[in-house]
Amino acid sequence: MQGSPFQGFEFEAYMAVKAKKINKMLDVAIPLRHPLKINEAMRYSLLAGGKRVRPILCIASCELVGGDESLAMPIACAIEMIHTASLIHDDLPCMDNDDLRRGKPTNHKVFGESTAVLAGDALLSLAFEYIACNTNNVSPYRLVRVFAELSSAIGSKGLVAGQIMDIESEGKAVSLKELEYIHVHKTAKLLEACVVCGVIIGGGNDNDIEKVRIYARCIGLLFQVVDDILDVTKSSMELGKTAGKDLVSNKATYPKVMGIDEAKKFAYHLMNQAVQQLACFDTAKAAPLYHLAYYIANRQN
Numbered sequence: 001m002q003g004s005p006f007q008g009f010e011f012e013a014y015m016a017v018k019a020k021k022i023n024k025m026l027d028v029a030i031p032l033r034h035p036l037k038i039n040e041a042m043r044y045s046l047l048a049g050g051k052r053v054r055p056i057l058c059i060a061s062c063e064l065v066g067g068d069e070s071l072a073m074p075i076a077c078a079i080e081m082i083h084t085a086s087l088i089h090d091d092l093p094c095m096d097n098d099d100l101r102r103g104k105p106t107n108h109k110v111f112g113e114s115t116a117v118l119a120g121d122a123l124l125s126l127a128f129e130y131i132a133c134n135t136n137n138v139s140p141y142r143l144v145r146v147f148a149e150l151s152s153a154i155g156s157k158g159l160v161a162g163q164i165m166d167i168e169s170e171g172k173a174v175s176l177k178e179l180e181y182i183h184v185h186k187t188a189k190l191l192e193a194c195v196v197c198g199v200i201i202g203g204g205n206d207n208d209i210e211k212v213r214i215y216a217r218c219i220g221l222l223f224q225v226v227d228d229i230l231d232v233t234k235s236s237m238e239l240g241k242t243a244g245k246d247l248v249s250n251k252a253t254y255p256k257v258m259g260i261d262e263a264k265k266f267a268y269h270l271m272n273q274a275v276q277q278l279a280c281f282d283t284a285k286a287a288p289l290y291h292l293a294y295y296i297a298n299r300q301n
Contacts, residue, residue, distance in 0.1 A: 009284075011291035018059055019052040021069075025077045029130060041111040041119035042126075046084045048102045053292065055080045057194040060288035061212055064281055067202020074134035075146060075197050078127035082154055083190065085123040088116050090163070124154075138201055146197045153193035162186025166251070174252035180221065182252070188220020195289075211277045212289075218274035219293050225267045226299060228253040229260065271297040 030043050055076030062072035091098040091106040092113060098106055108116035128147065135143060152158055162185030169182065195212040204212075232255055254263040274293045278286040 009287040009291060011288070011295070014288055014291075015051070015056060018056045018069075021073070022052050022055050022076060022080065023047070025073060026080060029077060029081075029126070037111065037115060038118055038122060041107060041115050042123055044110060045088050045101070045107045045119065046081065046123065048104055050080075050102055052080060053296070054083050054191065054194045057191065057216070057289070057292060058198040060292065061195040061198025062202035063198075064212070064285045064289060065199050065202040065204035065208050066285075067198070067204075071135075071138060071201050072198050074131050075150075075201060076194075078131045079150070079190070079194055079197070081123045081127040081130065082150070085120040085127075086154070086159060086190075088120040088123070092116060095163075095167070135201075142200050142203075145200050149193050149196050149200070153189040158185055158189035158193075162189070169252050172252070174257065176257055179252050179254065179257055183221055183224040184217065187224045188217050191220040191223070192216040208281075211280060215274045215277040215289065215293070218270045218277070219296050222267055222270040222274065222293070223296050225254045225263055225270065226297060228255050229263055229267070230300070232260070267297055 026046055027043075030039055030046065032039050032043070058076040058079055059069050059072045063069060087101060088107045090096050091101055092108055099109055100106060106116075107119060111119065128150075131143075131146065131150075154160065162182050165178070165182045166186055169178065174182075192213050195216045196209055199208050199212050231253065254266065258266065271293050275290055278290055
């Protein structure tokens with residue numbers, strides 16, 4: 001980042017402050033009440049740590065177009081609920097069959113498969129209720145656009161489409177185009193929703209939305225390319241989840257299709273492409289999104 005116009009921005013402090021606020025809101029959002037087991041299961045995964053990249057993307061995008069953090073916070077928290085629900089379901093034996101998530105036993109390992117399914121379902125429905133009940137000073141038109149964007153991102157045109165194609169591709173030869181389809185839908189679509197919803201709620205226009213959508217598409221693919229590289233270069237202890245699972249299950253990955261070196265070059269290209277989308281915005285307001293792209297490209301777990 002040497003020579004960058006974004007130098008001097010205290011990224012780690014920004015992330016820590018935002019994550020602390022998000023965690024506080026999430027803790028309050030799901031009290032321990034009857035029936036206790038389902039609320040314990042929801043809280044177990046939702047409050048298990050994590051970097052809160054998705055909700056912070058939403059808040060940073062709202063601030064990018066001049067909106068206040070308070071406008072985006074309910075949507076940001078809802079996005080983390082949706083993301084957590086997807087992880088709970090993704091870890092199930094019938095899906096990725098994973099035992100570790102964020103360095104802890106996965107939800108179904110602690111609470112059982114049936115409770116894990118229900119916890120994911122409950123978090124998903126709570127997310128939309130949370131937005132509806134906690135969003136203030138936003139026009140109904142913009143709120144409806146947010147609901148449309150989010151629901152599209154996680155349904156059969158988004159995350160679910162990527163997930164089913166990922167399952168269908170196991171053990172098969174997959175082209176680079178097919179691999180991109182999987183991860184645009186499985187990973188990037190929700191990241192797109194994070195930034196697009198932030199811009200919508202912050203009062204941005206359609207041109208702003210298009211710019212951040214391209215940015216998120218790039219960092220979504222970037223996230224997956226880096227994830228695939230880490231899966232074959234890091235240990236389970238370093239990752240906080242089971243390493244080498246993609247190789248064992250014979251899944252299509254970027255290193256497998258392109259090779260490690262080309263995958264690393266592709267990651268660098270995606271980061272640069274993402275950052276280019278921020279050029280038309282105020283430099284100071286764009287700084288968090290620039291640093292988030294750099295952070296995703298260089299993360300180690």
